[in-house]
Amino acid sequence: MTEKQVDYIIVGQGLAGSCLALHLLLRKKRVLIVDEPNPNAASVVAAGLFNPITGRQMGKTWLADDLFPYLHQFYSEAEKFLQQQFFFPMPLYRPFVTVEEQNEWMGRSADDNYTAYLSEVNSRPVHEQIVKNPFGGLMLKQCGYLDTHIFLKAVRHYFQSTGSVVTEPFDEEALDMANGVRYRGWGASKVIFCAGEKARSSRYFSWLPVRPLKGETLSVSPDVKPSIILNRGVYVVPGIWKVGATYNKHDQAPGNTEAGFRELKEKLDELAGFSYAITGREWGFRPTTPDRRPILGPHPEFEQLIIFNGLGTKGVSLAPYFSNVLTNWLESGAPINQSVSVSRYKSVYSKST
Template identity: 40%
Template sequence: MLRSSVSSASFLIKRSVITLPAMTDCDFLVVGHGIAGATLAYVLRQRGHRVRVYDPGQANSASNVAAGLMNPVAGKRFALSWRAAELLPFAGAFYRELEQRYGQVFFHEVPIFKLFNSVEEQNAVLARSADQPWDGFVAELTTADPHLPGVHAPFGGAWLRGGGHVAVRELLAALAAEGARDGWLVPEAFDWSQLTCDAAGATYAGRVRARHVVCCEGAAAVRNPYFGWLPLTPNQGDVLDVECAGLSSAQVLNRGAYVVPLGESRFRVGATYRWPPFADGPTAVGREELAARLSVITDLPFAVVGQRAGVRPAVRDRRPLLGPHPTVPALSFCGGYGSKGVMLAPRLAVLLADCLEGHAKIWPDASLQRYNALRPVGVI
């Protein structure tokens, strides 16, 4: 039985609205409409706040490139993802609510089969399993090949439950279409040099007044004049879309790369990790690396039909960055989600909204305050 500390996403999203001082134009100005900014803006709008979002609409943003994988157990160490027991059920309920709102399917709750790559890994995981470290997310461990169609798994693997994948690009497109129709989404880049803050809020470009501004810029925040001191360590990743007839599509596959089923014999394969300096878009090296990883998982022939690359907003300790600026009360930050964006975004959007309304504090292990000592003297 998977544990969850929340009964439903709707209960936390649609809580009573606090009366706030009347402001011109909007209560909250959100900069960025990736998965972090989009979920936060949605939560704030559901609570009755006036929200304006600035986003230039980049097709190669990390959120638009991502396969949207929600994985409870990840990495070579086979470790339980941070706060998985709370984040995963909450995210699933959140995306189901959005599906009802827009009449589209976004969340595909499917098992994940994590293939063992050797007898040594097999033995190490089996030894760890005696302590039940995975909070119920491991449904089964097998040392035998499960004989999935087209899958090469001679050492067996682990069946994971409670995860799946989200159609992030389609989800963001649905939210953006609503924003364009209702006028709260401004399709342009935000110029931070045009922002002035005071005790009552902020003014942008001399014409937009907001009670509070939230930076959800992703990796671009490394150049932000207010938050550039945060320890973001952006990394670039390539993903491939492939056609592979006969490969099992009943689950996500994971061994050195994830293989996410898209339907009609198509799969998304990812992802690479590249540190600066970044290439200008997808690379041949990334394509070859991912093709080689897929060839370990399947002996079937496949054709690459698409390739994209984006830059993730990672953090050195692999924890998100959330909360108010240490010296400018009208500003907050929301990001640093790395490759875990779809799993983190819904619950953290609600947490930050609660904080902005004054009835919660940011979790210490997610608060940007843990890095306040990095802010140089004299920097905003």
């Protein structure tokens, strides 16, 4: 059988695999994507939110000043290239829960560190027909959502049209690493594993601390349709009308739970000023790491095998920027910062062998 030659084989077409495939395509590289679709993959069930000010403390997220300009440019260009709309920048409103918080943000509003992301600091309630906010709240900019369903479908459709997608589980037993890599009639220089939390069952990468963090969401049909994202305790994303998400590291079982449902509904009732009907429920596992940083780079022993994983709770904002970092390393040897390099876990590998 004649071998079909590509530059890279990508295993998994979630956000990591999709963003990486587009970056490699921009460099005129030939890729083969091997993906087994999974309706509960994190990228499929994600609400797709991107938001630079997060967490209970409402701090600026790690690398926000680099990640956010990059993601805006990347997804906008991807929309033009794929001729589909899936990127929806829009303001995000975060109610204050105490007067102290309100005062703190009145002070922070002049802080240069935050001005790029703040559009209003409201000390009185606004938009009360859609959001409960007795102490006012923050209107943030550079936020929005990615419709991950449309994005993943558009990427898949493009690569299918060039005969570059194989829809099946990647069989690691069929990998021949004698000279570059060979896999079922395909030859490549490297295989890049973008398998999300399924890395845990990989023969080559299961030693890495990729930990599943379960998340559940609700789909709702509201009687008033806000055109901003609401976020406090839970988020409500317009357009796709998703409410989420829970964070449960102890529950490793598939499926939605009663506890998850109750938690989301209670938090939504604290936030929403509108009535709604619940129309659906979803669940999935985020691929997280102990230090909350992605994992990029070559296997310690098999340099043809590369990992791109650990996107955790923020795949939408991390995947574009770090696909670029990985592409620069693959194509021109640009160094991967130690804080995200797979080499930070080298000692874990040594102990496991």
